[in-house]
Amino acid sequence: MTDKSSSRYAPGGPSAERPFHLVSEDATRAAAPLQADLAIIGGGMVGMSLAIACSEHGIKTALIEAEPAPALTDRGYDGRSSAIAYGSQQVLKAIGVWDLLKDQAQPILDIRVTDGGGDQRDARRPGGVSPFFVHYSHRDLAGDAAPPQSGDARPVDAPPFGYIVENRVSRVAMFERLQACPNVTHIAPATALSFKLDAERALVSLSDGRQVEAALVVAADGRHSALRGFAGIGISESDYRQSAIVCTVVHEKPHHGVAHEHFLPAGPFAMLPMTDDRDDDGRIRHRSSIVWTEDPRLVPMLLALDDDAFGAEIERRFGLTLGRVRPLGPRFSYPLKLLVAEKYLADRLVLVGDAAHGIHPIAGQGFNLGVRDVAALAEVLVDARRLGQDIGSPLVLERYARWRRFDNLLLVGVTDGLTRLFSNDLPPLRLARDLGFALFNKLRPVKRLAMRHAMGLVGNLPKLVRGEPL
Template sequence: MAERTRTQTSKIPGSADIIIAGAGYVGMATAVALKSSAPHLAVTVIDAAPAGVWRNDTRASAIAAAASRMLDRLGCWEEILPKAQPITEMIVTDSRTSDPVRPVFLTFNGEIEPGEPFAHMVENRVLNASLRAKAEEIGITFIEGAPVHGFHNEDEHLTVRYGDDKELRARLLLAADGVKSRLRDMAGIKTVNWEYDQSGIVCTVAHERPHHGRAEEHFLPAGPFAILPLSGNRSSLVWTERTADAERLIKEDDFVFEAELEQRFGLKLGELRVEGPRKAFPLGLTLARDFVKPRFALVGDAAHGIHPIAGQGLNLGFKDAAAIAETIVDADRLGLDIGSVAVLERYQSWRRFDTVQMGVTTDVLNRLFSNDNVPVRALRDFGLGLVERMPRLKGFFIRQAAGLSTTAPKLLQGQSI
């Protein structure tokens, strides 16, 4: 059993109970979940990015039903919902870019419960603004524009060095600093990692006709081309291409880029126009071999980076946020040392298998669908058609995509910790 905490670190000047390194969506959700559930804990968020840089994020994310339940429980969803776009239907096709007709092999109804979509599309700026407003309201401390340079363990606490050689003591450090986490390296945690020689082109497209909340996933030889509905006559694209082709497309002028886009998007929604910047992100698989060390834990992309083929990356991070918050709050209520390995092991055992399973699943799906091998295409299309004819199996898949499970952390079930 973990030792009981002998020192309340937050009562020492220049200290906090928990430091979270990284003010992205997972880091912010973790901070809000912790502080909302245990207001007496001092939570500090340290971020390397300058203040306000998150407002420049033009991307959007698919928020699964379980994650929206958590955000509702944390008091953020009411502000997000009017600006969110429910996904009312999803279709899956498998074809070549040159094919004149793209037959639909699989369709999903968007509701998991009457009136509750399996996911919403939310612009990242809206999501971050809501989390930050709640964080400020409940008394979370922010230190921005100050990268963490190092940390060292000192038995009952650790000392974090950040910014211009400043130091802060804490009982626990949570690394939410992304897939190329420097803190993960500092902690000596190894990863399983490989690249796909693919990049995901992300942009927002305006179109003439309404999408009616329908999401589409077109499996093309270079990789999946996902069309995700946004509020108004707009859609968010996650367009996978071989890295060399993606880099070329990003550099093309608007006319050439939109012509290539039209080939894949089609004209069913009328004339297309790219809104805002277009960016390409290299795709790969990264899985941390360990999620925890003494007084240290990984959350979000610092623990796992997966292919976007299933749209589960951010939702895996929200599962981490809910699980680490429940682990810490339960231990704190029992008077246990929240930074001990004995306490943190519960979080690791809770999340590591699910993460590895999702990483392997997305890896297999990407390898299966991102090719033009005729026998493989015939096999996968047969499989899609089989699932289409089995309503119960489709129902299982949609609930999995929604993140709903009886073993999920309480916040993901819409319950308080």
């Protein structure tokens, strides 16, 4: 079966080498360093979002990405779909990305969390699924979901919790948006190899011989950030000894916008609703994206199963709530580790996204944290620019680090705690968490707070998260 849902966007997307360059390739190689205000290392979803957010405000940006654009938007590169929280959707809308992908964004209307698997034949647990579950409905937040500081008095009529969007679709939309951005020089493929960071200026040397001189370097180079290591910023890391199997699946029944998460002994199993598409014969296909946490030793064997056997394994874990389930397209796996940078700043350097924090996907929040980093950093930089301040000065960057530290650490703690609490099958723990689930379901104010937090609407929100321009 082939997935045709994204035929609007040609695989490979627009060339990253074309319109973003301010100077020709030959000229750049031989010449003096390219001068920029901001050098963003890493053109993943976080790096691209930051470049777009800053571009309309006179901040001259060099966005440097190791992979060519066609590779980043190829179906074989990243099979993940991301739960984009309501607050992150507001950011993507404010920076002009959302309109380019909204037709392929599936609203999340309900979330059902269950302590147990879907196998009705599971002898260990008659009935398979624990009777205790948490049910979040977007209707519970009617008139309540608007960010409190928005200044917009109109009640919001039950917006969705967020949206499920294929990462590939988000990347294509970001590439398209970048083409219209003034002040961005997108250099790809090129790897940032060495850095000279001091109190005055930052110099970045690229694999193709070019150099970029900037007031500030942003490490958006992911969880294995070389830039973070170069700056001597330490990390705390913890291996969950789990891998996530990820792929798109088709199922017989419609999902009605419900996201499911089952806590199984090997870790959480999520079924995330995607937009329907059509098969080669024009028939509607109901699709979801799975994030299936497993013992890494089993993963190669599971990935190698044929479609029917793989589908049967999914049904064993998820049940037949959506009818028969079969995989669609390539399967991927990701080792799961927690990573926290000990600080976000060094001389003329700041960390964003996974370079600063890599969390378990149990709550689908990693990219959302990165988007909030982007919203806060862009606001800090644009404010500094308006006041005539040096955007790379410690005074300016401290504001960003202080702003983001608490939110990021809170999510690190919550996702880490949930993962450890639920990734086991010890009877006393199961009883305690099932009772906890039942109680939590009844505590409406606590539940509402948890929903608003997952939507990215709690705390001191940056303007972009509130849907306001910078």
